[in-house]
Amino acid sequence: MVRPNGPYRVFGPVKLLDDDGNEFEVPAGEWYVLCRCGFSDKKPFCDSSHKRQGFAPETRATPPAADR
Numbered sequence: 001m002v003r004p005n006g007p008y009r010v011f012g013p014v015k016l017l018d019d020d021g022n023e024f025e026v027p028a029g030e031w032y033v034l035c036r037c038g039f040s041d042k043k044p045f046c047d048s049s050h051k052r053q054g055f056a057p058e059t060r061a062t063p064p065a066a067d068r
Helices: 049-053
Strands: 008-010 032-034
Touching: none
Parallel strands: none
Antiparallel strands: 008 032
């Protein structure tokens, strides 16, 4: 889930790897949040820095085209 003006919220059996293929430890069976503003001191995880930095992109998915 992309949270408005905030992080990516992730749930499920997702393997999170760095560029070298090393796996991050993520909580099994729980939600966790990933930074998308770039200001977090805990990257790739969110530390709520977006709130202090005024990060405000309203990200919305493009609705599917209507059948014609």
